[in-house]
Amino acid sequence: MDTKKPPVDNNLLATEKHWLVRPKTISWLWRGGMVLLALLVLADFFIHAHHYFDIDGTFGFYSWYGLVTCIGMVLFAKALGIFLKRKDSYYDND
Amino acid sequence: MTMTSFPPGLVLLLGAFLLPIVGKNVRSILILALPLVTLGLVWNLPNGLFAISTMLDYQLILVRSDSLSRLFATVFCIMTFAGGLYALKQKSVMELVAVFVYAGSAIGAVFSGDLISLFIFWEIMAVASTMVILSVGSNVGNKVSMRYLLVHIFGGSLFLVGILAYVLDTGSTAFTSMQPDSFGTVLILSGFLINAAAPPLSAWLSDAYSEASFSGTVFLSAFTTKTAVYVLLRGFPGTEILIFIGVFMIFYGIIYALLENDMRRILAYSIVNQVGFMVTGIGIGTEMALNGVAAHAFTHIIYKALLLMSAGSVLYMTGKRKCTDLGGLFQSMPLTTICGIIGALSISSFPLTSGFISKSMISQSAADANLMIVWFFLLAASAGVFLHAGIKFPWFVFFQKDSGLRPPDPPWNMKLAMILFSGLCIGLGIWPELLYDMLPYPVTYEPYTVTHVVNMLQILMFSGFAFFLMLPLMRRTLTITLDFDWIYRRALPVVLQNAFSVIWKVDSAIRQAFLIRFNQSLAFVARRYQSPSSLLSRTYPAGSMVMWVAVILAAYLILSFISK
Numbered sequence: 012m013d014t015k016k017p018p019v020d021n022n023l024l025a026t027e028k029h030w031l032v033r034p035k036t037i038s039w040l041w042r043g044g045m046v047l048l049a050l051l052v053l054a055d056f057f058i059h060a061h062h063y064f065d066i067d068g069t070f071g072f073y074s075w076y077g078l079v080t081c082i083g084m085v086l087f088a089k090a091l092g093i094f095l096k097r098k099d100s101y102y103d104n105d
Numbered sequence: 106m107t108m109t110s111f112p113p114g115l116v117l118l119l120g121a122f123l124l125p126i127v128g129k130n131v132r133s134i135l136i137l138a139l140p141l142v143t144l145g146l147v148w149n150l151p152n153g154l155f156a157i158s159t160m161l162d163y164q165l166i167l168v169r170s171d172s173l174s175r176l177f178a179t180v181f182c183i184m185t186f187a188g189g190l191y192a193l194k195q196k197s198v199m200e201l202v203a204v205f206v207y208a209g210s211a212i213g214a215v216f217s218g219d220l221i222s223l224f225i226f227w228e229i230m231a232v233a234s235t236m237v238i239l240s241v242g243s244n245v246g247n248k249v250s251m252r253y254l255l256v257h258i259f260g261g262s263l264f265l266v267g268i269l270a271y272v273l274d275t276g277s278t279a280f281t282s283m284q285p286d287s288f289g290t291v292l293i294l295s296g297f298l299i300n301a302a303a304p305p306l307s308a309w310l311s312d313a314y315s316e317a318s319f320s321g322t323v324f325l326s327a328f329t330t331k332t333a334v335y336v337l338l339r340g341f342p343g344t345e346i347l348i349f350i351g352v353f354m355i356f357y358g359i360i361y362a363l364l365e366n367d368m369r370r371i372l373a374y375s376i377v378n379q380v381g382f383m384v385t386g387i388g389i390g391t392e393m394a395l396n397g398v399a400a401h402a403f404t405h406i407i408y409k410a411l412l413l414m415s416a417g418s419v420l421y422m423t424g425k426r427k428c429t430d431l432g433g434l435f436q437s438m439p440l441t442t443i444c445g446i447i448g449a450l451s452i453s454s455f456p457l458t459s460g461f462i463s464k465s466m467i468s469q470s471a472a473d474a475n476l477m478i479v480w481f482f483l484l485a486a487s488a489g490v491f492l493h494a495g496i497k498f499p500w501f502v503f504f505q506k507d508s509g510l511r512p513p514d515p516p517w518n519m520k521l522a523m524i525l526f527s528g529l530c531i532g533l534g535i536w537p538e539l540l541y542d543m544l545p546y547p548v549t550y551e552p553y554t555v556t557h558v559v560n561m562l563q564i565l566m567f568s569g570f571a572f573f574l575m576l577p578l579m580r581r582t583l584t585i586t587l588d589f590d591w592i593y594r595r596a597l598p599v600v601l602q603n604a605f606s607v608i609w610k611v612d613s614a615i616r617q618a619f620l621i622r623f624n625q626s627l628a629f630v631a632r633r634y635q636s637p638s639s640l641l642s643r644t645y646p647a648g649s650m651v652m653w654v655a656v657i658l659a660a661y662l663i664l665s666f667i668s669k
Binding site for chain 1: 248356359360363364366427433435436472477480484485488489492504507554555556557559560561562563564565566567568569570571572574575578579582583584585586587588594595598
């Protein structure tokens, strides 16, 4: 396969981090994200609720549904992993 | 021969065999030109049946041209062109030949108007795609490709037996809409579903696609499953069981992708997830749903190829494939990162990307058909797609912890292919009518309403919030997750090995016992007739021999006279 040896630049690691991964930027990203989430929930006051069934027309439905189902899926995957996860060398001797 | 009587797929299928015999420069030109020539032929086809021939008593229709077959053929040509551009520096000519045969037979399958020609192209696809994996040449690759081939030969056999039963039942080989209500049609449906990576034979996809070369996987992701979607769309629209199968595939893809550590296996599971959306839409079967499926297949091929191109670039430049080894690559591969993110946003159906205008048609059709539970599942799945492909893939490959790797962006041709597909993802998101005009039914759907955009942003952003909340639980480990293939890779071999060790023991015991008895009886006979005057050891005079020979010859002479 065509692969090249990855160059590891130690000088780069020693110098200051990329602006995007500095702790300061990350904390700003969190704050901005929180503001965005709040605005999106509040947007429900202004949009014309166009619901197909009953519950999806209620305030903040899409927000909590997205959050809850995702947490549910991660937890389900984690639980399934307890039974089905193996070392990635599992099939190596087959 | 007029233009319309030449099946477009044959340009790639036959052109593929020119690639190994020409020089490097001509090969590059062919790789880029052949898909464009094919695309020209596809777009010049009017509606109707062309290239009709007969084989034995049956009619073969090599070109059935209508908006649906042209739509799939179009995206297959675009895919082959961009994939060819991406693979321009691929050193394995065998892979390039296999890829072109594969693409050509996929286009051939899409245009087939009867079951026999469909079956022929179907099998060429199976062999060609196996060659794509085999061309890697590694030990693992060889084993994987044989597992892959076995599954597809099995699916092909189901399909073939199904065709035979169907022809016996109906006397027709025409490939039209069917109901899975007879032996033949059920087998045909099963054969189709195996290629769509439906359960229980779904693990072939993640098993094989992650072992092809950096460029091979890009092609593999496009043709097999989407040809299966096409034939399901054509053959079994509105078949209710497909809704259940589709919803299962959607969540199977999400859960397994969440557990996965290999970046290309994450994307492979996400193919199953996306094909699940399409299978669900085919099961719903309304005009809106089928339009949505066709549109989603089109956009999916492009953004999935884009995602795999960005993953392929990382593999090509670093030689690494596990999330645990990667991270922080955005600093030195900005273009690959941006293109990967555009693909990730498209697959998550973010507004202004292609996924937004196609997937929402399927969800909308579920609501219109009053399928409440399906609609809630699809909505949760939209959040789940953002979780496993939209954020997880870019996050663990390009961001997360710094791996210290500083590879540059890949060569120009790979960059160009990624830019082209990124442009298509965004272009189709902004101008959906470009795609809507090509769909099989008239489109009345308007994706960009304020409510729809805001609701989609709410669900996606909160899904993203959930990802970062749960990040400690998502830490990558050096693990795989057992899948359905465990049954034929581990359980069956172990069971058979144990069974055979018992069978061999019983077998050898029986032989042993028989041999002892046989020796005993021989000894008995020898003892009984050992004396010089006994039957077996008596001597006979030569004269009696001569007499018996004369008797036999005389009998022969008499018989030959009588038989005349």
